[in-house]
Amino acid sequence: MIHSHRAFSHLVHAVGEEGFGDDRLRQAAWVARCVGRDRTGPLRAQDFERLADRFEAESVTAGSLLFSTGAPPKGVWFVREGLIELSVDTDREHTVVDVLRPGDLAGDLAILLETPPPYTARARTDAHCLFLPAPELEALLGDPAICRRWLTSVSKRLAAGQGRLINMLGRPLPTQLDQLLLDEAVDNTIDLPHRTLAAMLGTSVPALNKTLKEFDRDGLITLDDPRIILTDPDRLHHLESAH
Structure with a gap:
């Protein structure tokens, strides 16, 4: 598993333009793609009932901190209700890299790999x-x-992340963006900052925005800043599979 994580990190740096400067944001965004989703989580509904005495129920208000970048991990968080935001703070700004929804979990990778979370x-x-x-x-x-x-x-989460990165290598920006939008959409909507999407592709925000506007003109998406709505996902799937 450690080997898989190292391979994943090397792939993250291989995607995008040579000399891309926002490596910290890119690394955090791609590591966030390896959090546990409802469909890939390790525990089943009956496990939560059987092991209830091992968990601490936490009701948190909007804005409450669960864990910090670089801090030693203290445990694993399972989201039951509400939304949890993963973000990176730099000198320039606060940037969201992912949003956890009910059924998702975060923190186990940091503990198992003995690596502080990058977000x-x-x-x-x-x-x-x-x-x-x-x-x-x-x-x-x-x-x-x-x-x-x-x-x-x-292992499945790391393999899925590696697969996504490998599929992007050597492809032109429009094809990479096509795949990224399809992968990131929830109910045909992407609710992530353009800076995060650009970092994941290893490109600049202006280059990303230029391609997004082309997609918008072609009727593939609708730009509803800051959201991106997939208006023709079937055609996006066709374009992605054609490459």
Whole structure:
């Protein structure tokens, strides 16, 4: 798994223009793509019921801090209700790199890889989470069945992230952007800053915006700043598969 994580990091730096300068944001954005989603999470509904005494129920108000960039991880957060925002703060600005929704989780990779998270997590809305402290995670991993499922979940997430990056290598910006929009859309809407999308593609914001406007003129998307709405996802899928 450590080898997979290193390979993933090398692929992140291989995508985009030579000399791209926003490496910290790009790394954080792509690592955020490896958080646990509802469909790839390691625990099942019955696990939460059976292991309820190991979790701490946390109701957090909008703006509350869950964990900080670079801080040693204290546990795993499972989102049950509300939205959690992952972001990177630089001298220039605060940039959102992803949003966690009910069923998602974050924090396990940082613990298993003994690497501080490259982003900060705050509640975007009032939210309800289940918190699994790091010692409880280690105890859970003593159960062979749960350990196998957890490692399988992490491996699948890293493999999916690597697959996305490999599919982008050597492709022109419009094709890369096409794929990224399809991958990032939730209900045909992308709710991420253009700076984050540009960083993930290793390009400049002006170059990204130029391509987005071309997509808008072609009727593929609608720009509803800051949101991007996929108006013709079928045609986007066709264009992506044609390359």
